[in-house]
Amino acid sequence: MFEFDIEATSDLARAGVLQTPHGLLHTPVFAPVGTQATVKAVEPRELREMGATLVLANTYHLYMRPGDELVRDFGDVHGFMAWDRPMLTDSGGFQVFSLGGLRKIDDEGVTFRSHLDGTVHRFTPEKSIQIQHNLGADIIMCFDECPPPLDREVVRAAVNRTSAWAARCVDEHARSGDPNRQALFGIVQGGIFPDLRAASAETLVNLNFPGYAVGGLAVGETKAQMHATLDQTVPLLPANKPRYLMGVGSPEDLVNGVARGIDIFDCVLPTRVARNGAAMTRRGRLNFRNAKHATEHGPIEAGCTCYACTTFSRAYIRHLVRAGELLGHQLLSLHNLHMLISLMRDLRAAILDGTFSAFASDFLAHYRPTSKEANAPPVGQD
Amino acid sequence: MFEFDIEATSDLARAGVLQTPHGLLHTPVFAPVGTQATVKAVEPRELREMGATLVLANTYHLYMRPGDELVRDFGDVHGFMAWDRPMLTDSGGFQVFSLGGLRKIDDEGVTFRSHLDGTVHRFTPEKSIQIQHNLGADIIMCFDECPPPLDREVVRAAVNRTSAWAARCVDEHARSGDPNRQALFGIVQGGIFPDLRAASAETLVNLNFPGYAVGGLAVGETKAQMHATLDQTVPLLPANKPRYLMGVGSPEDLVNGVARGIDIFDCVLPTRVARNGAAMTRRGRLNFRNAKHATEHGPIEAGCTCYACTTFSRAYIRHLVRAGELLGHQLLSLHNLHMLISLMRDLRAAILDGTFSAFASDFLAHYRPTSKEANAPPVGQD
Numbered sequence: 010m011f012e013f014d015i016e017a018t019s020d021l022a023r024a025g026v027l028q029t030p031h032g033l034l035h036t037p038v039f040a041p042v043g044t045q046a047t048v049k050a051v052e053p054r055e056l057r058e059m060g061a062t063l064v065l066a067n068t069y070h071l072y073m074r075p076g077d078e079l080v081r082d083f084g085d086v087h088g089f090m091a092w093d094r095p096m097l098t099d100s101g102g103f104q105v106f107s108l109g110g111l112r113k114i115d116d117e118g119v120t121f122r123s124h125l126d127g128t129v130h131r132f133t134p135e136k137s138i139q140i141q142h143n144l145g146a147d148i149i150m151c152f153d154e155c156p157p158p159l160d161r162e163v164v165r166a167a168v169n170r171t172s173a174w175a176a177r178c179v180d181e182h183a184r185s186g187d188p189n190r191q192a193l194f195g196i197v198q199g200g201i202f203p204d205l206r207a208a209s210a211e212t213l214v215n216l217n218f219p220g221y222a223v224g225g226l227a228v229g230e231t232k233a234q235m236h237a238t239l240d241q242t243v244p245l246l247p248a249n250k251p252r253y254l255m256g257v258g259s260p261e262d263l264v265n266g267v268a269r270g271i272d273i274f275d276c277v278l279p280t281r282v283a284r285n286g287a288a289m290t291r292r293g294r295l296n297f298r299n300a301k302h303a304t305e306h307g308p309i310e311a312g313c314t315c316y317a318c319t320t321f322s323r324a325y326i327r328h329l330v331r332a333g334e335l336l337g338h339q340l341l342s343l344h345n346l347h348m349l350i351s352l353m354r355d356l357r358a359a360i361l362d363g364t365f366s367a368f369a370s371d372f373l374a375h376y377r378p379t380s381k382e383a384n385a386p387p388v389g390q391d
Numbered sequence: 392m393f394e395f396d397i398e399a400t401s402d403l404a405r406a407g408v409l410q411t412p413h414g415l416l417h418t419p420v421f422a423p424v425g426t427q428a429t430v431k432a433v434e435p436r437e438l439r440e441m442g443a444t445l446v447l448a449n450t451y452h453l454y455m456r457p458g459d460e461l462v463r464d465f466g467d468v469h470g471f472m473a474w475d476r477p478m479l480t481d482s483g484g485f486q487v488f489s490l491g492g493l494r495k496i497d498d499e500g501v502t503f504r505s506h507l508d509g510t511v512h513r514f515t516p517e518k519s520i521q522i523q524h525n526l527g528a529d530i531i532m533c534f535d536e537c538p539p540p541l542d543r544e545v546v547r548a549a550v551n552r553t554s555a556w557a558a559r560c561v562d563e564h565a566r567s568g569d570p571n572r573q574a575l576f577g578i579v580q581g582g583i584f585p586d587l588r589a590a591s592a593e594t595l596v597n598l599n600f601p602g603y604a605v606g607g608l609a610v611g612e613t614k615a616q617m618h619a620t621l622d623q624t625v626p627l628l629p630a631n632k633p634r635y636l637m638g639v640g641s642p643e644d645l646v647n648g649v650a651r652g653i654d655i656f657d658c659v660l661p662t663r664v665a666r667n668g669a670a671m672t673r674r675g676r677l678n679f680r681n682a683k684h685a686t687e688h689g690p691i692e693a694g695c696t697c698y699a700c701t702t703f704s705r706a707y708i709r710h711l712v713r714a715g716e717l718l719g720h721q722l723l724s725l726h727n728l729h730m731l732i733s734l735m736r737d738l739r740a741a742i743l744d745g746t747f748s749a750f751a752s753d754f755l756a757h758y759r760p761t762s763k764e765a766n767a768p769p770v771g772q773d
Contacts, residue, residue, distance in 0.1 A: 046710065050717040054698070075710045079686065083706060091702045304461065316436070320473045324465060328428065328457045335432040335717060 011192040011219045013251050019365035021243065021270035024357045027220075027251055029095040029147040030190055031087065032062075036251060036272035037360075039263060039353045040065045040097060041346050042280070046080070046090040049280045050339045051346065053091045059315060059347040060354065063148075065097045065275045066090070068140050069104035069132075073123055077143035085145025096146040097275070099255070100137045100178075100196075102153045114154065116170065134177040138193070142186050148253075149191050150222065151178040158200035158230050167225075168205050171198045172212040179216050188219075194253060196224040201234045203241045210245035221246045222253040223271070232262075239269040260289060260352060261376050264369050267356050274353075279345035283338055286330040289345045291352065293377035295323075297341070302327040315347035316340075393574040393601045395633050401747035403625065403652035406739045409602075409633055411477040411529040412572055413469065414444075418633060418654035419738055421645060421731045422447045422479060424662070428462070428472040431662045432717070432724045435473045441697060441729040442736065445530075447479045447657045448472070450522050451486035451514075455505055459525035467527025478528040479657070481637070482519045482560075482578075484535045496536065498552065516559040520575070524568050530635075531573050532604065533560040540582035540612050549607075550587050553580045554594040561598050570601075576635060578606040583616045585623045592627035603628045604635040605653070614644075621651040642671060642734060643758050646751050649738050656735075661727030665720055668712040671727045673734065675759035677705075679723070684709040697729035698722075 010028055017024045027034040040063040041048045041056060048056060048064065056064065066086050071077055083089040086096055105112065105119050111129070113120045118133030137152035152174050154167040175195050182193045195213035199206030213221060223242055226235050239254070246252055251272045257263070258276020266274060279289060288295040290310040295302070308318035309326060317326070317340035329337030359368035392410055399406045409416040422445040423430045423438060430438060430446065438446065448468050453459055465471040468478055487494070487501050493511070495502045500515030519534035534556050536549040557577050564575045577595035581588030595603060605624055608617050621636070628634055633654045639645070640658020648656060661671060670677040672692040677684070690700035691708060699708070699722035711719030741750035 045714045045716055046707075047714075047716045047718045050721070052698070052718065052721065053702070074714055075685065075706070079706065082686075083688070083704060089704075089707055089710075091707075303457065304464075306465070316434070320435070322465060322471075324457070324461065325428075325471055325473075328471075332427045332429075332456055334427055334429045335720065336429040336434065338717065339432070339434065339721070 010189040013220070013249060015249070017361045017363075019360045019363060020268070022267050022356070022360050022365050022369075023270060023272060024360040025251065025272055029192075031093060031095045031147055034062055034095045035357060037263075037267045037353050037356055038063050038273055039258060039349045040273065040275040042067075042275055042277045043090065043092075044277070045070050045074070046086055048342075048346070049284070050335070050342045051280070055316075055343060056092070056346070057094070059343065060350050061094070061346065063095045063097060063273070064092050065099065066144065066146065067101070067104065068098050068137060068144065069101035071098075071144060072101065072140050073125055077140045081143040081145065087145065095148070097148040097273075098141050098144050098146040098150065100150040100152040101132055101140070102137070103155050103256075105132055106155050114170075116173070134174040135181040138178050138181040139185060142191065145191070147191060148220065149182075149193050151175045151193065151196050153196040153198060153224055155198065155225050155228070156200070158225050158228055158234075161200070161202055161205075164198070164200035164202060164205055164225075168198050168209045171196065172209060175213055175216055179218075192219040194218055194220040194222050194251075196222040196255070197242060197246070198225045199238075199242070200225055201230050201238055203238075206238060206242045207245060210242060214245070214247060218250070220251040220253060222255050224255050226254065227256040227262075227276075235262075236265060236269070239266065239271070243270040258349060259378075260291065260349065261373060261378060263349065263352060264356065264372050267360075268365075268369050279349055280342050283341035283345050286337065286341070288326075288341055289348050291348070291372065292375055294379050297323070297327045297330040297337070309341075309344050310348065313344065313348065314351075315344050317344040392571040395602070395631060397631070399743045399745075401742045401745060402650070404649050404738070404742050404747050404751075405652060405654060406742040407633065407654055411574075413475060413477045413529055416444055416477045417739060419645075419649045419735050419742075420445050420655055421640060421735045422655065422657040423728050424449075424657055424659045425472060425474075426659070427452050427456070428468055430724075430728070431666070432721045433662070433728065437698075437725060438474070438728070439476070441725065442732050443476070443728065445477045445479060445655070446474050447481065448526065448528065449483070449486065450480050450519060450526065451483035453480075453526055454483065454522050455507055459522045463525040463527065467525075469527065477530070479530040479655075480523050480526050480528040480532065482532040482534040483514055483522070484519070485537050485638075487514055488537050496552075498555070516556040517563040520560050520563040521567060524573065527573070529573060530602065531564075531575050533557045533575065533578050535578040535580060535606055537580070537607050537610070538582070540607050540610060540616075543582070543584055543587075546580070546582035546584060546587055546607075550580045550591045553578065554591060557595055557598055561600075574601040576600055576602040576604050576633075578604040578637070579624060579628070580607045581624070582607055583612050583620055588620065588624045589627060592624060596627070596629060600632070602633040602635060604637050606637050608636065609638045609644075609658075617644075618647060618651070621648065621653070625652040640731060641760075642673065642731065643755060643760060645731065645734060646738065646754050649742075650747075650751050661731055662724050665723035665727050668719065668723070670708075670723055671730050673730070673754065674757055676761050679705070679709045679712040679719070681709075691723075691726050692730065695726065695730065696733075697726050699726040
């Protein structure tokens, strides 16, 4: 289980297949985020229809509500949310470190208050792994410290802690988990500092994980810094293991990430953009609050085969957004997820065809990021 | 067009078929409400899947936004919202009379302020019909005055005005409409007063409409008053024309309405109940905020064939509702609409089978209204 075969490469880009207990996962792949065991405003049958294969759920949120033991008793997170294809859970680290108010970090773990009711809880590497065992996703993640990426001393301390915690996660997974049911991935930290990334990668590679994530990006650095960090970090990871860039999901970031050897992505961006009344397309974003869409007969994106684009006009989508109707949110979520998933399918096909380089250049030449998209840091996780 | 054939009767209950430009409409039928050209949180393909045939849209709301001429230019409300089965528009009267603030009624029409931007508008019977011509629904409604049903003098004045306006609606429809494209229904008013209902019905029957609505109910009277009014009013309407009870849609009201000879119903109740985190079942409502559902493996309603019931546990629905996830609203909306539509299918089948009386008695014996449902007036329109 969890064998990863690389079928084709194009420079650093790879087309692979990962075995999981819930079927083969073809990479590169984009995972829609189902923070609370639901991809916001989208039904599981619709995720299947658009070709989604991997869905992410959130350990912190499901531990808090409804509780990981309840999820376990309903057939793991797959059974609970009715998703029978592969799933991934993050470790809860990102959420715990993002909480305001009380949050005390020590070498053993993190003590924090629930964002729901203020009760005090404690996560350790062992606890995070135990929760993820209850949730039962195919891919689970090490509990890591994810600091802002730009302060060298803070990042250095986080790398050291993340390394120590990674070894404890491995031990806990060996002790109480099943490596044929769940693959535990390591997370490389180190911010934008090459020597810290190298140190983090070396420690993790020695722990021989079945897959590796690049963490601590898309949280405040520039796109150029993100690309430079990937250029430097990815070659330090084993070529025969899947690589996961956490929390990244703009169309150009996906193309740039695949070109740099990333296999797996997740991001709340498509559903968040939808909630704000905008569509993601292969040429850039469309804001449906803009009056120019009011009388347009065409679909959100010409050529798109999603339900929204094959059924409704831009004018109707604009009407729904303007009227505050949930169907607008639903249809834009469908489209945005479909757009990213079909883009990933096309990137994979181009790698297999040997046309990836041309496809990526052409895509990036025509993609027009909004001014906000171009200048601001990428969006992090929920 | 708009021929109405009665296939079977059981005492006052009828199973009929109405010809429309968008296909045959089998009655009795419940129409989901798509106030702003969308049934809240439900996709048109899902309405089709659950067997919905007739959808109501709202003249006032679509006139205000996006504008009835724009809707016309997108293939009428059918094309705009992608619903190719029969549709019905109300006249806008109920909404205009429900508006707070400036609202001046005279014998010619009503002057009011938009709830969106405060601009001043005027509806007359002629204007309402012209807007409904632009919207293009199969069944359109006379512009009526819909007062609170309990004040005799207010109701008497409203009946007189509604009668005069009905004649003007008929004239306007003859002048600028197409009776083979759109059937104009009259609306009987008169509150809970038998003599006023009789006067209203007599005037309207003389105008020879292709269908008749009973208006001014479900707006503050008791259930007993509603039943008594139906018992008295329905026999005054032509037996060979469809009868529409506006704004009524609780399960027991549907059974009681069909038993009293009603053919068509509409109500926002199923989507409103869903928005509040509750399910409608054949035994009564389930409030998913209630902790008792937290660990229940069964579906919302045993035996229900809707997507929500065939896919998810009550525990999951409860989790979604508690977490404020839109999918909870979506799935409860699907279920509640499916429940009413399948109930109507069963009522129709029972009329055709000759088992209606037993079916209705059995249903009402087992239905447990919530205390709120039993005592409060039925819910009106959006």
